[in-house]
Amino acid sequence: MYTPRAFAEDRLPVLHEAIRRHPFGTLVTAGEGGIEASHVPFVLAPDEGPYGTLYCHVARGNDHVTRHVGEALSIFAGPHAYISPNGYPGKAEHHREVPTWNYIAVHVYGHPETFTEPTLLRALLDRLTAQSEKDAAQALPWQVGDAPAEYLAAMYRGIVGIRIAIDRIEGKWKLGQNRTDADRIGAATLLAERPGDDEQAVAAAMLAARNV
Template sequence: MYLPPAFRQDDLAEIFATMRAARLCNFVTATAEGLMATPLPPILDDKEGERGVIYGHVARANPQWKTAPIGEAMALFTGPDAYVTPSWYATKRETGKVVPTWNYSAVHAYGPVEFFEDADRLLSIVTRLTALHETPRAQPWAVSDAPEDFIKAQLRGIVGFRMPITRLEGKLKMSQNRTAEDRAGVAAGLASSDRPSDRIVAGMIPK
C-alpha cells in the first residue's frame, strides 16, 4: 500500500482498532493459478505472536484453501471512507487550484497461512467468532445452543486458517495534508451529509 508520511498509521493499538471495527476483511492469496480472494469475518488475536494472529475459515468447496499459496497471504481491512469535493476547501475560493479526493482508513496485514481441517480447532474458531459478535446482544446465541451432531456436520463443510502477522501497513487519510481552513471545510461538509459513513469521517478529520 502506498504510504505517504502524512497518512502513515504506525500506532499498533490504532491499527488493531481499525481491523476490529472493519468486522469483515478480504483474505487474499497468490497462487500458480492467479490471485484468489474471499471476503470473510476474521478473528484478530493480538495477544498471540509479536504482531498478532488472524484466524478465520472458508467453505470447504472454496478452491482457495486447496491451491498452494505463493509467498505471504494478506488480509485487507477498510474503515470509514468518504468522497471529498473541492467545493469544501477554502483554497478553492482563494486560488481555485484544487481537485477532488477520497478520505479513508485501511490496514493491510501480511503473513504465512496455514489451512487446517481438525474438528477441535474448527470448533474453537467458530465458537470464538460467534462469541465475538453475539456477546454484545441482549440474548446472545452460542454454538452450544445447537445440537452437537448438527454442529459437527456443519464443521465438515468448512476449513480453518491461521495467519501469523509478519507485517502491518496502516493508512489514515483524513485531509492531514490540507490547511486547517480546508480541513474545517471538509469536516463541516461531511457532517451535514445524509450518509452515516460521511458523518463518521467528519469526526475523524484533525482540527
C-alpha cells in the same frame, strides 16, 4: 500500499482496533492459478505473536488457501467518503481545488496455515460468534452451543479454518493531514452534514487528525 508519510499509521493498538471495528476483510493470495480473493469475517488474537494473529474460515470446497503456498494479504477497509472541494476555503478564492476520497485501511501480511480439527474449529467459531453477536447488539446473544451437536459436527466437516500469524501490518489514514487546518476542518465540517455512517466517521476522524 502506497502510503505517503502524512497518512501512515504504525501504532499497533490503533491498527488492531481498526481490524476489530471492521472485521469483514478480503483475503488475497497469488499462486499457480493466479490471484484469488475471499471475503470473510476475521477474528484477531492481538497477543499471539509480536503483531497478533488472524483467524478465519472458508468452505471446504473453496480451495483458495489449501492450494496456495506463500504470503497472503488480508485487507480491512474502514470508513471512506468522497471529499468535495466546496469545503476548502480556497475554492471560493482561486478555485484551484479538486475532489478526493478520504479513507482508513489496514493491510496485513502473513503465511496462512489451515486446520480442520473439530475442537479448533469450535474455538474459532465460538470467538467469531461472540464477536459478531456483540457487534449486532443482541439482548440474548446466539451461541454455537445453541445448535444440536450432530448438526454442528456436519458443519465442521464443511469448513476449513485458517490461521495467519501476522508478519507485517500497515495502515493508511488518509484524512487530509497534508492540508492546512482550515482546509481539513472545512472539508470535515461539510462532510459531517451528510447522513451516512461512513461520512460521519470520516468527518470525525478528520477533525481529530493533525496536520503533518
